[in-house]
Amino acid sequence: MRLACAEIDLSALQHNLQRTKEIAPHSKVMAVLKANAYGHGLVKIAQHLGDADAFAVARLDEALALRMGGITKPIVLLEGIFHPSDLPILIANNLQTVVHDETQLEAIEQADLDAPLTVWLKVDTGMHRLGIEPEQFEAFYQRLKGSKNVAENLRLMTHFSCADDQQNDKTQQQTSLFKQLVDGKQAPLCLANSAAVVGWPTTHFDWIRPGLMLYGVSPMLNQIGRDHGLVPAMRLTTRVIAVRKVKLNDAVGYGGRWSSDKDTMLAVIGLGYGDGYPRHAQNGTPVVILGKRYGIVGSVSMDMITVNIGDNPDGIKVGDEVEMWGPNLPVEEVAQCASTIPYELLCNVTPRVSYEYITAAR
Numbered sequence: 001m002r003l004a005c006a007e008i009d010l011s012a013l014q015h016n017l018q019r020t021k022e023i024a025p026h027s028k029v030m031a032v033l034k035a036n037a038y039g040h041g042l043v044k045i046a047q048h049l050g051d052a053d054a055f056a057v058a059r060l061d062e063a064l065a066l067r068m069g070g071i072t073k074p075i076v077l078l079e080g081i082f083h084p085s086d087l088p089i090l091i092a093n094n095l096q097t098v099v100h101d102e103t104q105l106e107a108i109e110q111a112d113l114d115a116p117l118t119v120w121l122k123v124d125t126g127m128h129r130l131g132i133e134p135e136q137f138e139a140f141y142q143r144l145k146g147s148k149n150v151a152e153n154l155r156l157m158t159h160f161s162c163a164d165d166q167q168n169d170k171t172q173q174q175t176s177l178f179k180q181l182v183d184g185k186q187a188p189l190c191l192a193n194s195a196a197v198v199g200w201p202t203t204h205f206d207w208i209r210p211g212l213m214l215y216g217v218s219p220m221l222n223q224i225g226r227d228h229g230l231v232p233a234m235r236l237t238t239r240v241i242a243v244r245k246v247k248l249n250d251a252v253g254y255g256g257r258w259s260s261d262k263d264t265m266l267a268v269i270g271l272g273y274g275d276g277y278p279r280h281a282q283n284g285t286p287v288v289i290l291g292k293r294y295g296i297v298g299s300v301s302m303d304m305i306t307v308n309i310g311d312n313p314d315g316i317k318v319g320d321e322v323e324m325w326g327p328n329l330p331v332e333e334v335a336q337c338a339s340t341i342p343y344e345l346l347c348n349v350t351p352r353v354s355y356e357y358i359t360a361a362r
């Protein structure tokens, strides 16, 4: 019998892509698949996003894994190259690159390549992580246009820092600055991450760059996927491995961090931080057993968690399935109980968890 299992619903994934296209009907979709497709399985997810126009990853290794897996769609390296020796590999594997600084620009200008490279020039409009300064834009644009190593169709992009917050006008400011800079240039534009796709329709332009929403999870603060018509693609489950009694004041688990204020029963479930479940999930973080919510208690261990099931009115027994997050329990809510974001929980699912791909009727 399997314990920890990540069930990935490929029809939910496809539904979310269609929903994304409904929300941004005039934009091409660059589906973001970095970090093992947010923990969902890189190649498998790519194989089932046939309606995306391109894929994006953070690292060359991720792009090469996609090519090895038979994926032929355009792939963009969101952070570009890290060394000039990457460039021939990009050409050989038909990979597109972001240029966000002088080092990368010089490497491209000085390279001896068999074919020109498709480049996305990234401008820092206020995120202050990667990207050239607005004042450098014209010079970079001209140098890239003038390089024999750069393909005709130079593309332009920027990234938002606060699009998840609808009350913050930073997104508008970044968009205005970007529009002003690129005014008059005949180049495809790409700005929006999931939060901007959902919350800021004026940022959609030629291409959007969604990640999280494709997996059915809300990019917006205090909302869940369902609020945007999305369906969670991952259902993380395990099983009950023991049901036992504890007495009033018995301290449970490492550090004796929790004790009951009355006699109660615990379900011990077979999943822990060694599977990627957050160790910082607080007492009361919900799990679903037999269709009902119960709260975890005590420290999350590597392989196990204790769940308070009271006097066990529903007769929970060894072998019963437990949903940690999924369609019946939003990962957004679990993330909040662990003082983190759903991105981190999804990415952290470890290889010890068995992955099962299903196609639910929809």
Ligand SMILES: *Cc1c(COP(=O)(O)O)cnc(C)c1O
Pocket: 032, 034, 078, 159, 192, 193, 194, 195, 209, 210, 211, 212, 213, 219
């Ligand atoms: C990760 C990433 C995205 C996707 O972000 P989501 O919030 O998951 O939609 C888009 N653009 C860049 C540059 C990224 O690094």
